[in-house]
Amino acid sequence: MLSNTITKKIGMFAAAACFSPALFAAGGHNNHAALFVGVTNSSHADDATIGGEYERRLPFKHGMFGVGAFGEVIFGDHKAYLAGAGLIIHPWKDLRANISLGMERTEGHSDSLTRVGIAYDFHYQKMSISPTYNYDTVNGHNTNVIGLAIGMGF
Helix, strand or coil, X not given: CCCHHHHHHHHHHHHHHHHCCCCCCCXXXXXXXXXXXXXXXXXXXXXXXXXXXXXXXXXCHHHCEEEEEEEEXXXXXXXXXXXXXXXXXXXXXXXXXXXXXXXXXXXXXXXXXXXXXXXXXXXXXXXXXXXXXXXXXXXXXXXXXXXXXXXXXX
């Protein structure tokens, strides 16, 4: 489990990255879809997580901004299903920061979700591999989601 100090520093870094000046080109594609494989760390467990994500780059500021959506399944004691959408910012080179709102559904009830995340995309032609960190808050509980997204631009 990550300490609160580390989590706060990562959150501050992500927030600073969102508002820094950018010199980023869209890289030749406006759409990007990826599969995510990782671990969701809560106060009581580390649970396998799989999902997908999509981003559409917006046609201004040289592709610095995008809108996106994600869906994940967390394989804990009880499966949790997450879905959300939000704003994605590319502040510098292949650094990507996001803020999203969504829902988590577990055992027949739903709660709202807030996600702040950061990733760095390593590209090979149209393919990408992205180490990813997301900090989720659901119903007052915080989790760290760490993993790799493997995707393709089109």
